[in-house]
Amino acid sequence: xxxxxxxxxxxxxxxxxxxxxxxxxxxxxxxxxxxxxxxxxxxxxxxxxxxxxxxxxxxxxxxxxxxxxxxxxxxxxxxxxxxxxxxxxxxxxxxxxxxxxxxxxxxxxxxxxxxxxxxxxxxxxxxxxxxxxxxxxxxxxxxxxxxxxxxxxxxxxxxxxxxxxxxxxxxxxxxxxxxxxxxxxxxxxxxxxxxxxxxxxxxxxxxxxxxxxxxxxxxxxxxxxxxxxxxxxxxxxxxxxxxxxxxxxxxxxxxxxxxxxxxxxxxxxxxxxxxxxxxxxxxxxxxxxxxxxxxxxxxxxxxxxxxxxxxxxxxxxxxxxxxxxxxxxxxxxxxxxxxxxxxxxxxxxxxxxxxxxxxxxxxxxxxxxxxxxxxxxxxxxxxxxxxxxxxxxxxxxxxxxxxxxxxxxxxxxxxxxxxxxxxxxxxxxxxxxxxxxxxxxxxxxxxxxxxxxxxxxxxxxxxxxxxxxxxxxxxxxxxxxxxxxxxxxxxxxxxxxxxxxxxxxxxxxxxxxxxxxxxxxxxxxxxxxxxxxxxxxxxxxxxxxxxxxxxxxxxxxxxxxxxxxxxxxxxxxxxxxxxxxxxxxxxxxxxxxxxxxxxxxxxxxxxxxxxxxxxxxxxxxxxxxxxxxxxxxxxxxxxxxxxxxxxxxxxxxxxxxxxxxxxxxxxxxxxxxxxxxxxxxxxxxxxxxxxxxxxxxxxxxxxxxxxxxxxxxxxxxxxxxxxxxxxxxxxxxxxxxxxxxxxxxxxxxxxxxxx
Amino acid sequence: xxxxxxxxxxxxxxxxxxxxxxxxxxxxxxxxxxxxxxxxxxxxxxxxxxxxxxxxxxxxxxxxxxxxxxxxxxxxxxxxxxxxxxxxxxxxxxxxxxxxxxxxxxxxxxxxxxxxxxxxxxxxxxxxxxxxxxxxxxxxxxxxxxxxxxxxxxxxxxxx
Ligand code: FES
Ligand code: FES
Numbered sequence: 001x002x003x004x005x006x007x008x009x010x011x012x013x014x015x016x017x018x019x020x021x022x023x024x025x026x027x028x029x030x031x032x033x034x035x036x037x038x039x040x041x042x043x044x045x046x047x048x049x050x051x052x053x054x055x056x057x058x059x060x061x062x063x064x065x066x067x068x069x070x071x072x073x074x075x076x077x078x079x080x081x082x083x084x085x086x087x088x089x090x091x092x093x094x095x096x097x098x099x100x101x102x103x104x105x106x107x108x109x110x111x112x113x114x115x116x117x118x119x120x121x122x123x124x125x126x127x128x129x130x131x132x133x134x135x136x137x138x139x140x141x142x143x144x145x146x147x148x149x150x151x152x153x154x155x156x157x158x159x160x161x162x163x164x165x166x167x168x169x170x171x172x173x174x175x176x177x178x179x180x181x182x183x184x185x186x187x188x189x190x191x192x193x194x195x196x197x198x199x200x201x202x203x204x205x206x207x208x209x210x211x212x213x214x215x216x217x218x219x220x221x222x223x224x225x226x227x228x229x230x231x232x233x234x235x236x237x238x239x240x241x242x243x244x245x246x247x248x249x250x251x252x253x254x255x256x257x258x259x260x261x262x263x264x265x266x267x268x269x270x271x272x273x274x275x276x277x278x279x280x281x282x283x284x285x286x287x288x289x290x291x292x293x294x295x296x297x298x299x300x301x302x303x304x305x306x307x308x309x310x311x312x313x314x315x316x317x318x319x320x321x322x323x324x325x326x327x328x329x330x331x332x333x334x335x336x337x338x339x340x341x342x343x344x345x346x347x348x349x350x351x352x353x354x355x356x357x358x359x360x361x362x363x364x365x366x367x368x369x370x371x372x373x374x375x376x377x378x379x380x381x382x383x384x385x386x387x388x389x390x391x392x393x394x395x396x397x398x399x400x401x402x403x404x405x406x407x408x409x410x411x412x413x414x415x416x417x418x419x420x421x422x423x424x425x426x427x428x429x430x431x432x433x434x435x436x437x438x439x440x441x442x443x444x445x446x447x448x449x450x451x452x453x454x455x456x457x458x459x460x461x462x463x464x465x466x467x468x469x470x471x472x473x474x475x476x477x478x479x480x481x482x483x484x485x486x487x488x489x490x491x492x493x494x495x496x497x498x499x500x501x502x503x504x505x506x507x508x509x510x511x512x513x514x515x516x517x518x519x520x521x522x523x524x525x526x527x528x529x530x531x532x533x534x535x536x537x538x539x540x541x542x543x544x545x546x547x548x549x550x551x552x553x554x555x556x557x558x559x560x561x562x563x564x565x566x567x568x569x570x571x572x573x574x575x576x577x578x579x580x581x582x583x584x585x586x587x588x589x590x591x592x593x594x595x596x597x598x599x600x601x602x603x604x605x606x607x608x609x610x611x612x613x614x615x616x617x618x619x620x621x622x623x624x625x626x627x628x629x630x631x632x633x634x635x636x637x638x639x640x641x642x643x644x645x646x647x648x649x650x651x652x653x654x655x656x657x658x659x660x661x662x663x664x665x666x667x668x669x670x671x672x673x674x675x676x677x678x679x680x681x682x683x684x685x686x687x688x689x690x691x692x693x694x695x696x697x698x699x700x701x702x703x704x705x706x707x708x709x710x711x712x713x714x715x716x717x718x719x720x721x722x723x724x725x726x727x728x729x730x731x732x733x734x735x736x737x738x739x740x741x742x743x744x745x746x747x748x749x750x751x752x753x754x755x
Numbered sequence: 756x757x758x759x760x761x762x763x764x765x766x767x768x769x770x771x772x773x774x775x776x777x778x779x780x781x782x783x784x785x786x787x788x789x790x791x792x793x794x795x796x797x798x799x800x801x802x803x804x805x806x807x808x809x810x811x812x813x814x815x816x817x818x819x820x821x822x823x824x825x826x827x828x829x830x831x832x833x834x835x836x837x838x839x840x841x842x843x844x845x846x847x848x849x850x851x852x853x854x855x856x857x858x859x860x861x862x863x864x865x866x867x868x869x870x871x872x873x874x875x876x877x878x879x880x881x882x883x884x885x886x887x888x889x890x891x892x893x894x895x896x897x898x899x900x901x902x903x904x905x906x907x908x909x910x911x912x913x914x915x
Binding site: 023029034209263264485649654656688689692 | 791792794799804855856880886887888891892893897900901
C-alpha cells in the first residue's frame with residue numbers, strides 16, 4: 001500500500017475509539033500473569049544470594065527435600081552447561097550462556113539477589129519453609145558496585161574469562177566488557193576551532209523500570225516434553241526462544257501464551273522465572289506458578305545502568321557547534337550488556353555536526369544485570385549533552401531553542417553513527433516548542449524553566465499479523481505483539497481503515513506462539529510501525545481477495561473491481577452496472593466462491609522513522625529545603641502520524657513522568673556489604689499523582705513515508721529529554737548546575753550552599 | 756494448623772471462606788474467592804493495586820488479614836459495575852484512555868469511587884492527593900486525573 005499523503009483521506013486512523021480490551025481492564029476480568037491457575041498447580045519460590053559476590057562452595061537440599069509437600073528442588077545442576085558456540089548463535093546481543101547463569105548462578109553469585117536454587121511445593125508456606133532449609137555454603141568475595149571502581153586497577157573481578165571487545169586485550173582480568181566509538185570528522189580539531197567550549201562531568205544512577213506488575217509465570221511440562229507457559233512479558237516468542245536455549249528443548253514443544261502485561265518498559269524483554277518454572281514443573285510433573293515479590297523485582301530484575309560521562313562541546317560565537325565529544329562508562333550489572341552503544345549513538349543525534357566523537361565502556365560490577373529501559377542508554381547521554389547545551393547557550397548568551405535551531409539535524413544530516421537522515425521532524429518540533437505559550441509564560445520567585453531535546457532511532461523488525469473475515473462480515477485480527485499500551489486498538493484501527501469497515505467490526509487479539517508467526521518483542525517503539533505494517537499488508541491482501549470474489553459473483557475481471565468504503569464496486573462504466581457489494585455480502589457467499597477469506601503476513605519491517613522530542617519544564621525550588629516541585633510540563637514530539645492520538649499522548653506523558661522520577665527521586669542505594677538498601681516502593685520512590693502537574697503532550701506530525709499511514713514509533717523518545725529538562729530548570733531557578741542524579745533535596749541544598 | 760472460618764459480604768453477596776491466620780485479605784480474595792481483579796504490586800501497602808473498600812473505607816487489602824474481614828462488607832473492582840452497566844468512573848477511564856497496561860486500574864477505580872463517594876466535587880489537587888497512594892507507572896497520571904474530574908462532573912449531573 002502506498003503512503004496515504006492526505007490525512008483527510010483517513011476515516012479511522014486519527015480517531016480515539018475505546019480500546020477493545022478496555023472493559024476487561026476496568027472490570028477486573030483481564031488476566032495478567034499472576035491471575036492464571038491450572039488444576040494442581042504448585043507454588044515455586046527462588047532462593048537468592050544474600051551476598052554481593054561469593055563462591056558457592058556447596059548446596060545441600062536434603063533437609064528441604066524431606067519436608068512434606070515439597071515436590072521439586074532445582075539448582076544449577078539441573079541446567080545444561082551452555083557452550084559458547086550456542087551463546088554466539090543468539091539473537092544479536094544475547095549471550096545465552098550469561099543469560100543462563102543469570103537465571104541460576106553457576107559457580108559464583110555475582111550480586112545480592114542472584115538466584116541459587118528454586119523449590120516447588122504444595123503451598124506458599126511450605127515453599128518458604130523449604131527455601132529456608134536449603135543449606136548453601138558461600139566463600140564470600142570482595143565486591144565492587146560502582147562503575148569507576150570496577151574499572152580501576154585491582155578491582156574485584158567478576159568474570160575471570162572476560163575478554164573485552166572493541167579495544168586492546170589488557171592481558172589481565174578486567175571488568176570492562178566492551179568499548180564502543182562512533183565518530184565523524186575530527187572532534188578534537190573541531191573543539192580547537194571553537195570560540196567557546198563547555199566541559200562537564202555528569203553522573204546518573206541505576207533506576208528501575210518500575211512496572212507495577214511483578215514478573216509472573218505459570219508453566220506446565222508434560223512427560224513427552226510438551227510445555228505450556230503463560231507469562232507476562234514483552235514477547236511470547238522471546239520466552240520460547242530463551243527457554244529452549246537455556247533448557248535445551250525443542251522450540252516446537254514450547255507453547256507460550258502471552259498474559260496481559262502490567263507494564264514492562266524494556267524490563268520484561270528477558271527471562272528470569274520462566275526457565276525455573278519449566279525446570280521445576282518438569283521435575284515435579286505438575287504445573288508450577290512463580291510470582292516475584294516487589295523486593296525480588298528490585299534486587300534481581302534489571303534496572304538500567306547508572307553511569308559517568310564527560311561531555312565537551314565547542315561553538316563559534318554565532319552558536320555553530322564546531323566539535324563535540326562524550327566519553328561515557330555504563331554499569332552493565334553482573335553480566336556484560338549495558339546500553340552503551342545506543343547511549344553513544346543517540347548522544348548528539350539531534351544535531352548536524354561535522355566533528356563529533358562518542359565513546360563508551362560497558363562495565364560489569366556486582367549489581368543485578370541491567371535490562372532494557374525505554375530508549376536504553378539515550379536518557380543517560382542526553383542528560384550530559386543537553387545539560388552541556390544549556391551551559392553553552394548561557395555562555396553564548398543565546399536562547400536555548402535558538403542554539404538548537406542553529407545546529408538542528410534535518411533531512412540530509414549525517415549522524416555520527418552512520419546513517420543520513422531522511423525526512424525528520426526535529427526542526428518542526430523546535431518550532432512548535434518555541435511558539436508554545438509555555439515557552440514565554442511568566443515565572444515567579446524561585447522558579448525556573450528548562451528545555452531539553454531527545455532522539456531515538458525507533459526500530460522495525462520481525463512481525464506477523466493475520467486478518468480473517470468471519471461469515472457475517474466481521475473481522476478477526478491476530479498479531480504477535482503483546483499489547484502494553486493499547487496496540488490492539490491501533491491494529492484494529494489500521495485493519496478497519498484498509499478494509500473500509502467500522503472499527504467496532506474488527507476484533508483484535510494477541511496470539512500465542514502457535515497461533516501466529518514469529519514476532520519480535522514489544523520494544524524499541526516498533527509495534528505500531530512494524531506489526532502495524534504486517535496488519536496493513538494482511539488487510540490489503542484480504543481486500544484483493546474480496547475484490548476477486550466479487551468479480552467472480554459478477555462474472556467480470558478482478559481488475560474491473562474497486563474497493564471503496566467497505567464495498568466492492570465496479571471500477572468504471574465498462575465494468576457493468578452492478579450495485580456495490582458490501583463486505584458482509586461477499587463473506588456470506590465465501591463458501592461458494594472459494595472458501596474462507598483471510599491471510600497471515602510475516603515481514604521484517606524496514607524503514608522505521610527516527611523520533612525527536614523537545615520538553616519544556618518549569619520548577620520551583622524551595623530555598624529552605626532544596627525540594628523541587630514541577631509546576632508545568634510540556635512535551636513536544638514528532639510522532640509521524642498518530643493512529644490513536646490518546647494512546648500516543650499517553651506514551652509521551654508516561655515517558656516524561658518516568659524521566660521526571662529519574663531526574664528527581666529514583667536511585668539504587670547500596671549498603672556497605674553491597675546489598676540494595678531501598679528495595680520497595682516506599683524507599684524507591686516513583687512519582688505519584690500529587691507530585692505532578694498535568695503533562696501537556698504536543699503532537700507534531702511529520703509522517704514517515706515508509707509506513708502507509710506515516711507512523712513513527714513514539715514510546716521511547718519521551719523519556720530522553722526530561723532528565724536534562726528538569727536539571728536545566730533547576731539551574732534557571734537556583735543558578736546551580738546539578739551534575740549528578742537524582743536531584744534530591746539534600747543534594748540541591750548542598751550545591752546551593754556551595755555556590 | 757487449623758483454618759479459620761470467616762463470614763463476610765463481598766460486592767453485596769454473602770461470602771464465606773477458610774483462611775490461615777496470617778493470610779492477607781488480598782490473597783484470600785485472589786486465591787480463594789477467585790476475585791483476581793485486585794492486584795498485588797508490592798504486598799507492603801505502597802502501590803495501591805490491591806485497593807478495596809472495607810465497610811466503605813478505602814484500604815490496601817495486602818495490609819488486611821483475611822480474618823479481619825469477619826462480619827464486614829468488602830467492595831472490589833468486580834463490584835463497581837452494576838450488572839452490565841459500567842459505573843461512570845469506568846466509562847470515563849475508558850473514554851479518556853486513562854489506562855495503558857491496566858494493572859493499576861482496578862485499584863485506581865476503587866480509590867476513585869471511594870473519593871467521589873466521600874467528596875463529589877474534588878479539586879484537581881484533592882484528587883491528586885487522594886490518589887497519591889495508587890501508583891501508575893504508565894500514564895503519568897494526566898489522563899487518570901482528567902477521567903476522575905470528568906467522572907465527578909458526570910456524577911454531579913453536570914453533563915446532563
Ligand atoms: S499490593 Fe497492596 S499496596 Fe501494593
Ligand atoms: S496503566 Fe500501567 S501502571 Fe497504570
